[in-house]
Amino acid sequence: IGALSRHRDFEQSKLIRGKYPIFSDVASVLGDPQVRNMGTIGGALAHADPASDWGTALLALEAELIARGPKGTRTIPIDRFFKDPFTTALRSSELLTEIRVPKSEPGDGGAYLKLKRKTGDFATIGVAVQLGLDAKRNVAGVRIGLAVGPTPIRATGAEKALIGRKAGPTAFADAAKLASEGGHPASDLRGSEDYKRAMIEVFTRRALETATARAGR
Ligand SMILES: Cc1cc2nc3c(=O)[nH]c(=O)nc-3n(C[C@H](O)[C@H](O)[C@H](O)COP(=O)(O)OP(=O)(O)OC[C@H]3O[C@@H](n4cnc5c(N)ncnc54)[C@H](O)[C@@H]3O)c2cc1C
Incomplete structure (x- = not known):
């Protein structure tokens, strides 16, 4: 998932609703329609509000976050991403570019x-x-x-x-x-x-x- 995907993209995607309904759950209760139209999953994760809906759901999904900076690209497991309120494992020179989640299996x-x-x-x-x-x-x-x-x-x-x-x-x-x-x-x-x-x-x-x-x- 690209970091610039907006909350609204998840709310409206039939593909997401079918394969990962947890994403649709998050997007349908996050903020209000204005926030969902403009806010991004990457921005919400980097902002790291203590009550972040995405952070909580991606923790359950065992997501991996891809960060890119001057020294290259690295993968940060979600379990090690949130350090404190509004503080993440991202370095000041890094951008969050992708979120990866395990493939959904039968069951x-x-x-x-x-x-x-x-x-x-x-x-x-x-x-x-x-x-x-x-x-x-x-x-x-x-x-x-x-x-x-x-x-x-x-x-x-x-x-x-x-x-x-x-x-x-x-x-x-x-x-x-x-x-x-x-x-x-x-x-x-x-x-x-x-x-x-x-x-x-x-x-x-x-x-x-x-x-x-x-x-x-
Ligand atoms: C009124 C209101 C209600 C909200 N309600 C909720 C809610 O109920 N639940 C919830 O989870 N969230 C909520 N949010 C937060 C919302 O999810 C936004 O996504 C969040 O504010 C980030 O906005 P943005 O994506 O535009 O990022 P920005 O505001 O552009 O960025 C936020 C911060 O992250 C940095 N940043 C942005 N993208 C990246 C990136 N790719 N890599 C590294 N750093 C980056 C920016 O430099 C900035 O410091 C709410 C926000 C508002 C304003």
């Missing part, structure tokens, strides 16, 4: 859900799930991204708890609880820490359900 599904106070707001909390199910509907792989602190983070405890388990309400409830216990949600004008933790639990469960339905197994 894969993803979803991004965002809680916001109103259209145009950044996330109170956001949850991204990308999972792969085997033929028996057991979770073969899963990554969960959370927008809930100084930078997008992964809910690694919840991910570990899901591996090998049957995709369904019991496993999802356990994982959602673990996701809500991690991270460092701060009380702010968008909600208290307790409220954010409660919403992470609800939205993680729902994102797991949607991702599973999309996995088609």
